Amino acid sequence: MDNLSRRGLLTGAGALLAGSVGTSTATARPVRTLALPATKRFKMSATTNEFFRSQPLHDATVMQSFAFDTPNDRLFAAQVRPGTGTNSGDLTVTRLDYAGNELGYMFLTGFGHAVSIGAEGSGTTTYLWTETDVDTANGRGRQICRFPWRNGTTLTAASVTKWKPVANGSVFTPAVDQRYGRLGVRYFLPDGMHINVYSLAAARAGDFSTVLASFKQPALTSGVSFQGWALYGSYVYFWEGNAYPGSPNQDDVTSKLWCYDINAGQLVDSFRTLAGWSLTYREAEGMAVYGSTDATARLYFGFASGVAGDRRANLFYRNTLV
Template sequence: MTDRFDLTAPAERWLWRKDTLKEPTLLQSFAFDEVHQHLYVLQLRRGGGAAGDLCLNRLDLRGKRLGHMYLRGFGHGVGMGVQHASDGTVWIWTEADARNGYGRGVTRFRFFDGAVRTRADVKVRHPVPGSTSNQPSVCMASHRIAVRHRVDGEPRYRVWDLDAFVARDYSAPIADFPQTGAHPDPGIPFQGYALAGDHIYQLAGSAYDARTNPPARRGNIHLSCLDIRTGELRERRRTEAGHSLDHREPEGLAVRHGAGGRLCLGLGSGEVGKRRFSIYFKPRAS
């Protein structure tokens, strides 16, 4: 058994065309609370993209919404994470302190149904001073946190021990390297990532377009794997998961460590104002 996921394996459908999110917008990212069997999904609030206003949904593992909360001025929601603290507290990690719609730092907070959080309500961390577009991902299996960010406009990853990061000790990251290899075409949008042990998985692709990305060609979505020990691209594969969906825009990656391990891929579909989401997964390599 390896700790890597098999990007060559056919993707399997898990949730299909769900309309249970609070806002009628696309999902942006998602993460699992495997202790309590919850799925957390971030989406932009209607009309709130420029301000960085997000909606956080809590769902069960069948996609039924159990609650939501709003995050004002936090960011775009490209990455998130769930942390289980030693005292049993569940912390949600997201970007925060938005400027031009993207977070200049990260924060953690507890979920409360119906609550509204603003920048003044949370303690924002700036682990890479002066960086922009900060997006976290948490791996509880390795007890690490990654933050994708931009320095002088260029995307990078930095990974820390989670306990050190919580203690605000950013002095000795486990890894620090530039983002690479997300898509064969560097002009295609980056759509999410997930930290899993010694690897970072990336998602890139665009929505169907009759001229540049027609459904007949089954899209341009690619999954890739970086080794955090070297920063090198280990693997990249195109995926046709959910090719029959309309719109079909890739949105978010997350890892489930239960059920043998799954790398989960989010897909948005539906009309503007009536968006739906689906989740497919790739298994762990044998």
């Protein structure tokens, strides 16, 4: 869950380099939205497809986000590690098969909240993009980082190369667009949340000097928690929704998908979804894109479900492009 207004904010080379901390030369705040080559977009009201339901992650806490390494057909889900404190920034990342079964895990110590993570395939290696350098006042990352997936290992924030793409920004989260070779970075400024788009190749080398596109995130639904975002082509997708406890109730559904046209500078589609409405608890959590062609492209959105101490992960998707 990412509701900064309610919480009041609570006040490099790309590979893992043990004991090394890198910081890029941060770019100045962009003043206008720049154009990207136009692409198709996912239709928000298209048919809902269920991917898997009620699957446990490595830990029993709520899934916060997930990401696909499309070239290697891998799926990763992130959650806050239990028992380490709400704002510790300690995360668990679970690798799953496409039926939702656990294949491995990593621990990240002092990273953040994982409202969004990214995955990038390079040969047979998966590199994960996450926030890092947690601000313990709010549990959010002050920088971003990239590191290779290594099953069963623990990373600390001090052990990864990290970057702060916007000098006066905070609350950073990344999203990887593998098909179009771009990295999105969402961050907070005093006037609200913003998103920059960079070349993925440049970003992995620690170069954030060229901003391909930049915009202030538009207002979504008042009183509803922001739960994830994804970048794909010339569009950004947002995901929001509040949890409801106990027995299912269709009237409690607040989960909504949004589509933002970067080139037009406006929201162009939205849909309030009843996907998974029968789930107990049902909290919107996480959004990601899979696919390397229009024929294989899917926009996934997730829900946490289950009771406290036994939360489960659920994934659904849209695959209609217009």
